[in-house]
Amino acid sequence: MHTAPTANPSSFAQLAISPALQQVVAELGFASMTPIQAQSIPLLLQGHDLIGQSKTGSGKTAAFTLPILDRIRVSARRVQALVLCPTRELCGQVAREIRKLGRRHPGLQVLVLAGGEPSRPQANSLESGVHIVVGTPGRTLDHLNRGNLDLNPLRFLVLDEADRMLDMGFADEMEKILDAAPKNRQTIFFSATFPASIEGMSARYQREAQRITIDEGEVTASSVKQILVEISAENKLSALHGLLDQYRPETAIVFSNHKAAVAEITKALNEWGVSAAGLHGDLEQMDRDKVMAKLRNRSIRVLVATDVAARGIDVADLDLVINYDLPLKADTYVHRIGRTGRAGKEGIAISLASTRDRMKVDAIETYTGSSFERERVQIAKQEKALYQGAAMTTLSIGGGRKDKLRPGDILGALTGEAGGLDAQDIGKIEIHDRIAYVAVAQSIGRIAVERLRQGRIKGRKFAIDWVR
Known part of the structure; x- marks a missing residue:
């Protein structure tokens, strides 16, 4: 294992990535890189295997996503990158970040393989062809064993929060997936700590890995x-x-x-x-x-x-x-x-x-x-909080990404001629595979439900309800 050199670019504009990715980075307002990004992205762009220490919120998802997107071939609808994460929630978070950074890669397909969702639609998506899979070790191995997931075209394999996956008992699943992946791949580990189990896994499955350790301070x-x-x-x-x-x-x-x-x-x-x-x-x-x-x-x-x-x-x-x-x-x-x-x-x-x-x-x-x-705290004695409830309420829509719904479609249904609501009263819109959530101001919640139930989104009727 090699310690990474210290001379690194400090801004995204200095990176040797495609113009499309530079445009996305600029659109998202990224300027200077975090320490983990500055040290890891140049090494990953050069094709090195990497083991990096990173904490929550350090920007590690962008650190491995940008090099992957820079070299992915969208014309080939095969699994070229696999990211393993400890939980379904983290898989969803990473997939959203990849889609955001890959929004100027037309046709890019990112699939989450995790529990809590039926396996059959996931298998169908794999059969149709996807470029990047983000999965938990258990569900990913299940699809691999069933023959749904073909790792032969794989070029990038990322273990995100590797130490947590080991803590949660996924060592066997992780090793079986690593063994099944082609040897000629780039292998990237991110881990908050470096226990002996991680060191051993790196020695077995990585090639001359560059090691990045963010100062303990x-x-x-x-x-x-x-x-x-x-x-x-x-x-x-x-x-x-x-x-x-x-x-x-x-x-x-x-x-x-x-x-x-x-x-x-x-x-x-x-x-x-x-x-x-x-x-x-x-x-x-x-x-x-x-x-x-x-x-x-x-x-x-x-x-x-x-x-x-x-x-x-x-x-x-x-x-x-x-x-x-x-x-x-x-x-x-x-x-x-x-x-x-x-x-x-x-x-x-x-x-x-x-x-x-x-x-x-x-x-x-x-x-x-x-x-x-x-610090001392004032013990609350009043019956009701001075700190009041939320200004927004959330509605659910019985359709999502698989129904070709996009945030703009929902916003248009609420603020267009049929909805007639003010865009300032509409908050975050979140699209999942088969459901969508939209935040609206508490003051217009009931009206928003009525307008959506009476109207259509992209010419179709969807079930509308409050999220209790």
């Missing part, structure tokens, strides 16, 4: 303000109310270590007038998707989640992370707070800790190499 984003609130266990819920009233975030995630506590906290927040939803491992996939769509659409303000449930969630511009319970591991703390303060914006992470948490606090400060700012 950069393990937490400098743009995240880290605050510690020392509070007794019985006053935690009141302290949470007080913090939300004080900071009034547009979107926030509250982390708890226990599934039962997630339900208790969510119920208390809703009763108090804060729009909140819980995310835990027992939720069906469709319900998980609804909760995440509502958070991204700003029709709930607060997500309460366990670590397992929150893996791979994709929320841009998250204002606040609150650790209702400190995690058992310091690296989990880093993963949690990495969800705020992205893209150069300042984020805030607040941790509630009792005297019994002293050892956890010390471990986190040692691991991150920084000290918490101590």
Whole structure:
């Protein structure tokens, strides 16, 4: 394994990528590269295998996607790139980013292979021909074993969050997929840590891999303000109310270590007038998707989640992370707070800790190499939150990408002659395979439902409902 050289371009404009990709990068407002991008993209463009350390929000998806898109042949509808991710949510996030960066590659087909969806439509898509597959190890291996997935044309294989996939017990599946892939490929590992298992896998499956290690001092984003609130266990819920009233975030995630506590906290927040939803491992996939769509659409303000449930969630511009319970591991703390303060914006992470948490606090400060700012919180006594509910509500439409629906079609149905609504009252539109979500202002929610039910989208009728 080789350590990567340090001289790297600092801006995307300096990269030797196609004019189409340069145009997309400019359209998306990308200028200077993150450290992982600056160090890895030139090496990947040269065809090197790579093992890179990266944290949440570091820009690693663009780091491996741009080199792949630069060399993919859209004219050949065969699987040329495979990206393995630990969770369905992360697969969806990565696929959305690839589609966004590949929007000037006409005809580019990106397919997610993950649980929670039936296998048959995925098999049909593979038979029709796709260029890039983003999948979990389990579902990907299942399609490989059934003969649905042909890896012979594969040129790029990416293991995203490799250490987490190993932690989740996917070692056998990962190795079987790596063994089935052609030897003449470019293999890319991204991992937050480098345990011996990753080192061994790299030695076995990579060729003269270049290694990139982001300095340990950069393990937490400098743009995240880290605050510690020392509070007794019985006053935690009141302290949470007080913090939300004080900071009034547009979107926030509250982390708890226990599934039962997630339900208790969510119920208390809703009763108090804060729009909140819980995310835990027992939720069906469709319900998980609804909760995440509502958070991204700003029709709930607060997500309460366990670590397992929150893996791979994709929320841009998250204002606040609150650790209702400190995690058992310091690296989990880093993963949690990495969800705020992205893209150069300042984020805030607040941790509630009792005297019994002293050892956890010390471990986190040692691991991150920084000290918490101590802060007192006003214990909320009022019956209702000063921090009010969300301004948006989310509607579901019974059609999606497979029905050729695009965001512009939905926006047109709402704001065109038939809908007659103001575009300023329409928020984020999210298209999935067979369902779409659209955020509209609370004040026009009922009207929007009526107009969509009475009208048509692309000349067709679709089922319209509220996302509860």
